[in-house]
Amino acid sequence: MEELIAKRYIKALKNSSDIKSMANMTIIFKTLSESFQDTKFIQVMNSTDVSNEQKLEILLASVKSVKSETVDSLIKLLVENDRINIIPALAEGMRKDATNTSKVYNGVVYSDTDIDKKIMKDLSSGLSKKFDSNISLKFIKDNFDGIKVNVEDLGIEINFSKSRINSQIIEHIAKAI
Known part of the structure; x- marks a missing residue:
């Protein structure tokens, strides 16, 4: 309210x-x-x-x-x-x-493994181009099994879970057999 x-x-x-x-x-x-x-x-x-x-x-x-x-x-x-x-x-x-108004956003990348600065820069520039904004990302080491990118003010949350990808690969292989 x-x-x-x-x-x-x-x-x-x-x-x-x-x-x-x-x-x-x-x-x-x-x-x-x-x-x-x-x-x-x-x-x-x-x-x-x-x-x-x-x-x-x-x-x-x-x-x-x-x-x-x-x-x-x-x-x-x-x-x-x-x-x-x-x-x-x-x-x-x-x-x-x-x-x-300024189209300048801050986001956070969570992962249980360290992420190279070049990858962080590539993620930032890719998201910036995609959303026609200036997005800067900060890395936080977390217990998330994969990579999660969160830009709250834009309403963006992207995550790649290792366990989910593995289960999808297994499902795909099982369907192929």
């Missing part, structure tokens, strides 16, 4: 801002959303003992140094509508939107 509400705010921001402003707001809201990982901060923001004016003062003080009327107005609107808790969803939505 929060993501849907955040998308509406993001759409309105995109319509009234340029790419550079959106990138700056993304950084601001990402930093602001990190405050929501602190339990004391969440308690203050969810407390009925703290007035909306006090919550607004806290949030505006945290972004005062950026001197952005758009950010201040958005925070005022969120406080007015009791939607302070969507700030993390708003930050994540803005990050995804910026990623989609």
Whole structure:
């Protein structure tokens, strides 16, 4: 639900801002959303003992140094509508939107065996061409029996399991006999 509400705010921001402003707001809201990982901060923001004016003062003080009327107005609107808790969803939505706009994605390759840097580079360039984007991949050694490539923001997950390939080969041979 929060993501849907955040998308509406993001759409309105995109319509009234340029790419550079959106990138700056993304950084601001990402930093602001990190405050929501602190339990004391969440308690203050969810407390009925703290007035909306006090919550607004806290949030505006945290972004005062950026001197952005758009950010201040958005925070005022969120406080007015009791939607302070969507700030993390708003930050994540803005990050995804910026990623989609710039077409620069990060992915992860999982495998139980080390993968050569040249192969990683080839995988990255192949996926980049296929999806008309700039995709950089990072290797993480894992107990996955094969290779798994995951680019979450693009919704891509490709995996080659050694055991699955072996069973398919056996099935194919059994059918041929």
